Amino acid sequence: EVQLVESGGGLVQPGGSLRLSCAASGFTFSNYEMTWVRQAPGKGLEWVSYISGSTNIMYYADSVKGRFTISRDNAKNSLYLQMNSLRAEDTAVYYCARFVLVVGFHLDFWGQGTLVTVSS
């Protein structure tokens, strides 16, 4: 069974840093590209970042470029999001999601999310 479990969220002051983790199981992690998607309270979904399976190609939304860094450790079946210079508008539930390119391009499994609150 595919499982994605995020952790590392919490309350942080503006300008602070936080590192999110996503533990993957039930599939060969290194074979899949992964993404982070966030959802501000009461708002819609916003894609944040992408990382390839093993070639370390990374992409970011303009809203987080230069502040967030996505990474992965395939030996530990883990995905990470290092978030620096956090702003109030980064407050959201952060989901990790598996990216699939089979027939279509989509996110087939999502974690339960971890809440990041940026406030003084």
Place this chain on the structure above:
Amino acid sequence: EIVLTQSPGTLSLSPGERATLSCRASQSVSSSYLAWYRQKPGQTPRLLIYAASYRATGIPDRFSGSGSGTDFTLTISRLEPEDFALYYCQLYGSSPLFTFGPGTRVDIK
């Protein structure tokens, strides 16, 4: 940047009724890049439809997707209680890599 518009914003229907949700792209896109998700209150999004018309694993056949070019549709043939939720369409692209529509809420009438 391609913008996705979903309509209506809210759909009020009764269990057993048919729901038709629209997703419109600001320019023509490949149907391979279009997916639909359902998000129940307080839960994580779940993939329903990918490549515009393919049902994801475990998704019942009351869900169907169609469309091409700029206009795509998610149809729920007979609403079940668990279908009263938020629905998002998603486009895979170049910049940003993924775009989500603003969502359609399906409420109980």
